[in-house]
Amino acid sequence: MAYCLEDVFRLVQKPGRYTGGELNSVTKDKEKVAIRFAFCFPDLYEVGMSHLGMKLLYGLYNSQEDVWCERVFMPDTDMEELMRQNGIKLFGLESRDAIDTFDFIGFTLQYELSFTAILNMLELAGLPLHAAERDSSYPLVIAGGPCTCNPEPIADFFDLFILGEGEEVSLELNDLYRRHKSQGYDKDKFLKEAVKIEGVYVPSLYDISYNYDGTIASVDACDGAPAKVKKRIVGDLNTAYYPESFVVPYIDIVHDRAMSEVFRGCIRGCRFCQAGFIYRPVREKSPEVIDAQSRSLCESTGYEEFSLSSLSTSDYSEIERLLPMLLDWAEDQQTNISLPSLRIDGFSQELAARLNVLRRSGLTFAPEAGTQRLRDAINKNLSEEEILDTARKAFSAGWTSVKLYFMNGLPTETMEDIEGIAELGQKIVDCYYQNPNRLKGKGVNVTISVACFVPKPFTPFQWEPQDTIEVLQQKQKHLRNSLTTRKITLRWHDASTSFLEGVIARGDRRLCGVMEEAFRRGCKRDAWSEHFNLNTWLEVMNDLNIDPHFYANRRREYDEILPWDHLNYGVTKAFLIKENRLAHESRTTPNCRQNCSGCGAAGWGKGVCLE
Amino acid sequence: MGERGLPRMKEVRIRFRKIGRAKYISHLDLTRTMTRALRRAGIPIWYTEGFNRHPYVTFASPLSLGFEGLCESMDIRLVQDMPMEELVAVLNSAMPEGLEVYAADQPVMKAREIAFARYRLTFTGDIEKIPDFLAQDSIIAEKRSKKGVVRQIDLKTYLEKSDIHIDSEKTELEITLPCSSSETVNPMLIAAAYSDYVFKNNTKKAFCDVSRLDLMNSQGCSFK
Numbered sequence: 001m002a003y004c005l006e007d008v009f010r011l012v013q014k015p016g017r018y019t020g021g022e023l024n025s026v027t028k029d030k031e032k033v034a035i036r037f038a039f040c041f042p043d044l045y046e047v048g049m050s051h052l053g054m055k056l057l058y059g060l061y062n063s064q065e066d067v068w069c070e071r072v073f074m075p076d077t078d079m080e081e082l083m084r085q086n087g088i089k090l091f092g093l094e095s096r097d098a099i100d101t102f103d104f105i106g107f108t109l110q111y112e113l114s115f116t117a118i119l120n121m122l123e124l125a126g127l128p129l130h131a132a133e134r135d136s137s138y139p140l141v142i143a144g145g146p147c148t149c150n151p152e153p154i155a156d157f158f159d160l161f162i163l164g165e166g167e168e169v170s171l172e173l174n175d176l177y178r179r180h181k182s183q184g185y186d187k188d189k190f191l192k193e194a195v196k197i198e199g200v201y202v203p204s205l206y207d208i209s210y211n212y213d214g215t216i217a218s219v220d221a222c223d224g225a226p227a228k229v230k231k232r233i234v235g236d237l238n239t240a241y242y243p244e245s246f247v248v249p250y251i252d253i254v255h256d257r258a259m260s261e262v263f264r265g266c267i268r269g270c271r272f273c274q275a276g277f278i279y280r281p282v283r284e285k286s287p288e289v290i291d292a293q294s295r296s297l298c299e300s301t302g303y304e305e306f307s308l309s310s311l312s313t314s315d316y317s318e319i320e321r322l323l324p325m326l327l328d329w330a331e332d333q334q335t336n337i338s339l340p341s342l343r344i345d346g347f348s349q350e351l352a353a354r355l356n357v358l359r360r361s362g363l364t365f366a367p368e369a370g371t372q373r374l375r376d377a378i379n380k381n382l383s384e385e386e387i388l389d390t391a392r393k394a395f396s397a398g399w400t401s402v403k404l405y406f407m408n409g410l411p412t413e414t415m416e417d418i419e420g421i422a423e424l425g426q427k428i429v430d431c432y433y434q435n436p437n438r439l440k441g442k443g444v445n446v447t448i449s450v451a452c453f454v455p456k457p458f459t460p461f462q463w464e465p466q467d468t469i470e471v472l473q474q475k476q477k478h479l480r481n482s483l484t485t486r487k488i489t490l491r492w493h494d495a496s497t498s499f500l501e502g503v504i505a506r507g508d509r510r511l512c513g514v515m516e517e518a519f520r521r522g523c524k525r526d527a528w529s530e531h532f533n534l535n536t537w538l539e540v541m542n543d544l545n546i547d548p549h550f551y552a553n554r555r556r557e558y559d560e561i562l563p564w565d566h567l568n569y570g571v572t573k574a575f576l577i578k579e580n581r582l583a584h585e586s587r588t589t590p591n592c593r594q595n596c597s598g599c600g601a602a603g604w605g606k607g608v609c610l611e
Numbered sequence: 612m613g614e615r616g617l618p619r620m621k622e623v624r625i626r627f628r629k630i631g632r633a634k635y636i637s638h639l640d641l642t643r644t645m646t647r648a649l650r651r652a653g654i655p656i657w658y659t660e661g662f663n664r665h666p667y668v669t670f671a672s673p674l675s676l677g678f679e680g681l682c683e684s685m686d687i688r689l690v691q692d693m694p695m696e697e698l699v700a701v702l703n704s705a706m707p708e709g710l711e712v713y714a715a716d717q718p719v720m721k722a723r724e725i726a727f728a729r730y731r732l733t734f735t736g737d738i739e740k741i742p743d744f745l746a747q748d749s750i751i752a753e754k755r756s757k758k759g760v761v762r763q764i765d766l767k768t769y770l771e772k773s774d775i776h777i778d779s780e781k782t783e784l785e786i787t788l789p790c791s792s793s794e795t796v797n798p799m800l801i802a803a804a805y806s807d808y809v810f811k812n813n814t815k816k817a818f819c820d821v822s823r824l825d826l827m828n829s830q831g832c833s834f835k
Contacts, residue, residue: 302647
């Protein structure tokens with residue numbers, strides 16, 4: 001005899017991950033809604049519940065009276081085992097109904113290593129993995145999020161992808177679906193209509209052919225699908241939907257606080273950073289809107305902390321006007337404002353003093369590279385003097401620990417650049433001891449975290465070979481040997497996970513078979529280091545005659561057809577080629593506010609492009 | 612004025628039920644949940660002093676994860692007095708599903724006076740052998756102390772004094788067990804002992820729902 005769901009809750013660790021019913025979660029009468037939507041995050045509850053995009057779309061969907069959106073997360077191993085043993089299908093947290101009866105199953109693609117978790121969740125839901133094997137009786141399986149800018153490695157498993165920002169296109173898709181449902185829904189007919197909505201990519205309507213050398217020969221759109229699918233953006237964030245409340249979890253999650261989005265996009269154009277290109281153009285919210293939204297969120301959730309969310313938040317043009325507005329009520333209500341990696345030197349004394357009243361997080365910098373030459377090559381416009389100056393000010397104000405983020409394996413990197421990382425760390429340690437006002441008897445702690453660079457689509461480095469695992473490990477070893485002080489703690493990212501990420505990030509549709517086979521052989525939690533197993537992946541690729549180095553470690557020619565070339569994120573290939581050439585000459589490009597560099601995003605005529 | 616020149620604050624004991632989905636909120640998470648509810652309700656709670664200021668909230672007796680509680684209580688301090696009926700109403704409107712405030716009053720007893728707790732155990736599946744199980748001369752369970760010392764106790768001594776209702780669908784057991792800092796007996800020991808009794812080879816577990824009905828002092832008076 002099998003256990004029921006309630007019994008299973010008694011047996012698992014942290015049942016709060018699966019029980020639902022949290023404050024502000026939405027329950028509707030399933031008989032009275034037209035569309036049931038399962039919003040799936042292919043990671044644990046604690047990770048998925050920290051994600052702003054999910055909160056936003058959950059609120060948006062549920063703001064429509066006839067739509068019921070529920071949350072679904074990847075169960076942990078103990079829960080998964082019990083679900084499989086007892087025939088419990090993947091269910092929505094709100095209704096606890098199995099999601100295979102829903103209208104839509106929507107995944108958010110946040111990172112490449114979550115792709116096999118998606119397959120696992122589809123299997124737990126009782127769905128055939130391949131879109132082609134799911135007829136009109138199954139839910140539509142769709143996805144959005146940053147990794148849809150190259151969804152080819154999982155294209156076979158999805159009915160459609162949403163490119164870019166989902167607020168408007170989701171509602172348009174719902175409208176289309178309602179119409180089709182009232183006239184007898186047929187999946188193929190629906191998909192052929194859906195491609196007429198800008199931002200909708202239906203992978204089954206594109207035929208890919210390959211050259212003998214394995215590169216792509218052509219991508220052909222069929223049945224009226226557009227030759228290039230353009231991503232969608234929301235033009236005006238001040239009037240765009242933003243949730244008035246968040247679901248407040250019971251269990252401790254990674255980011256357990258209210259979050260206010262201050263802008264989208266990034267003016268910087270760091271050449272390694274995918275987010276910096278795919279979210280263009282920069283569009284800001286006004287301080288008044290942010291203030292009202294923050295306040296409403298704190299009141300509806302009771303959160304004791306809120307953060308401002310965006311890429312490079314210190315670039316918000318009205319931060320000096322926004323912070324006093326927020327502080328005025330936050331101080332009264334004992335609410336903390338958490339500011340991610342802001343430049344403290346930019347603030348007035350008075351503002352800095354008021355922020356100091358609140359709990360402060362550690363000081364972090366992301367120089368990304370150890371020498372000015374390499375920072376110029378990656379267009380990270382942060383000088384050593386700026387870093388040291390800020391560190392000095394921070395030490396004078398009583399800080400004793402600094403975190404520095406770097407990357408190994410950046411294009412044009414040499415061992416000299418690696419040594420530069422250690423030298424910069426040492427200079428910061430020296431700054432601390434040169435400060436006459438430092439706290440006596442208290443040492444400094446500098447943490448250097450080094451990630452491995454993974455070339456990503458829609459960046460100027462999309463043609464670059466990724467360093468092999470061996471080279472990355474040599475560089476890590478060299479860095480360790482270059483450090484001479486125990487005041488510096490060194491952490492680095494595992495090169496083997498970065499290698500797999502590199503394979504998938506620039507992969508094509510032939511990787512779909514690899515994904516499925518790796519999943520069959522037990523890879524389903526690759527993003528969790530304790531479950532990651534590169535050897536299984538290598539065996540699978542070997543068995544299927546797929547060469548991982550073709551994807552990760554090969555330099556592409558500028559004229560090669562890339563697997564994501566039929567997707568248009570607004571930034572032109574000509575601009576990316578120009579940026580790639582500048583990188584090899586260690587020449588920088590000004591940020592969007594200094595000077596427009598003509599990336600192509602101005603075509604939307606929104607945000608910073610109009611300033 | 613009270614100690615350290617602070618205005619004298621009013622101590623309030625808030626009584627609530629923790630039922631339904633809320634039974635899966637752990638004790639640690641309950642503190643956070645309640646703090647946020649108090650903030651949403653706008654109740655003028657006292658914050659602790661010092662660098663890491665947080666609202667003062669303390670619970671009489673932690674409730675195990677998965678148990679319902681019908682007589683739970685938490686103490687707060689008000690920096691500004693307010694009518695108790697109003698406090699109950701506004702706090703209730705700010706509570707998540709399964710947490711229900713039913714009273715607020717001034718504390719009479721100290722939490723450390725709690726000596727016993729009364730529970731209701733409801734078995735709904737595999738209940739046929741419960742009468743035989745209860746008819747045993749002794750029901751030995753192993754109890755692990757915080758220090759890891761295992762000792763054997765006879766559950767029969769408690770079960771003898773319990774009220775048992777058996778019908779075709781379910782079996783209910785109401786039982787009083789020690790619940791103090793010096794000695795606590797977890798009602799799940801009974802469920803585990805029954806599980807071992809029915810499924811000797813451990814192929815399955817017998818479950819029961821547990822509700823904590825009351826907390827009492829050593830004289831058997833309800834915690835006030």
